[in-house]
Amino acid sequence: MAAKNLPPTYDHIAHHEVFPQTTHDEKARYNFLANLNKHLSHVSQGNAVAFKNRVQPAFKKEYGRDFETKEELGDAMAKDMHYQTWSALRRCTMEMRQQAGRSLTYRQAQELTDKVNKLNEGKSSLVLDDEVSPPPYLLAVDNHIMPGSYHTELFEGDVSNAANYDGGLFVTTAGLLGKYSDGGGQAISQWVRNNHPEFKPKRILDIGCGMGHNTLPIAKMYPDAEVIGIDTGRPMLRYGHARAMALGYDNVKFMQVEASNMPFEAESFDWIQTTMFFHETGGKSIYNIMKEIYRCLAPGGLTMHIEQPQYTDDMSLYEKWIRDWDAYNNSEPYWSKMHDIDPKELMMECGFSGDKYMQIGAQAINDLDDGTQKADEPEDHGRSPIWNVFGAWK
């Protein structure tokens, strides 16, 4: 295996007023896990080698043909020792990360709630709505094996799950998203500004904003715009809003809104963004949400979606199969089915014009890169900071 770059230590993560506190040992645990994640991305390269050197030749010898479906390829790989070992370690590591993050946030659950409530008090920029519930597809699974998902509150005002998310993202991505874990938001806002300097959005919507980590860079890039982040997870909204207040943002609003049924006027946003959101929706809802996006986007407006890459014709069957790993093994079930959707067709079916469609690659901006975080680290598809972006002008 090639030499690895080292992830930054947990001391480098940016703190803010509502960020969960960590003891010496809790930081050490996170340092171990960040290193383990980097290590496992190297181990994962063995899967392709096992496929090419062992699994594929054995299948061809037995059946006189190559694999024709992902299912039969997956059945064969499932018996391979390296794939079993990497998968078991990968799943184990995700569970350890959750346990580590949850134990440290739940031990300070009430403190976090008190701090968040203080920052949120009297602010009209946090709009919760008891009538809005998480949709069925969010209740059916705990995305990325986060027990309780985005919406569970152990007591009124509990924000532990959001704080766990904020504290642990650094670990899962080995710090590659930067000290505020906002590399995705920085990448998209820089792309828009650099490629469309004439674009001056007045009203921007971020759908499925979670704790707002990717919303804030957009708000910073366009300080004159009104930026609204929506989500159905109350802990995420409470925590995200308090976090934005702590970091000094005055042009962001957080609202409890369900994306397929938004209370906004038609054509009332100049830019509608989603970041790693659609793969956590559902087979029917994705169309309903895209139609709502079309309705709410002003003529001449922009909508961009950062997502896992869709399957392409030149992607090998093996690559399509391995990119599905997180769907079934890291509780991201819609990830796989969504891969089969052509994003251009999805957008056209929801009203957008094919000739205004675009697809770009965006590398997350990492403000912690001191030159040692080389870009040639092997890609672990589920945890890579390099994303596909699709979208359209209206």
Place this chain on the structure above:
Amino acid sequence: MDNPIDYIGIAGNKPKGQRPYFFDDPAVERVLNITMAVSMELAVARERVDTLERLLEAKGVLTREEIAAYTPTSKEIETERQQWHSEYISRIMRVVQQSMEDLENPDKSLQEIADDINKM
């Protein structure tokens, strides 16, 4: 708070859906999970020891013999150290906690959940 949260119990909760197992023998996979958790706690202890040694050396404070002879000097200290062991064991045994939760509340597999979600 009246009812302190059992943060270590909650920390190990299983997420929705059946846990995937990869090895032919799930018992082997459980052993791997326990071993990895032990590895992690060893790393944590090692980092702490490293910190201590560097600080102690820098301040010229302690000798190795004093460390070797130490015993807890109060019930409180004794309890703290035992509490640590108890939590440590819970961390290491996470995978067993989750399989017991599944025993009590058998779950759908992720394939079934994916099919459901595709219709939502």
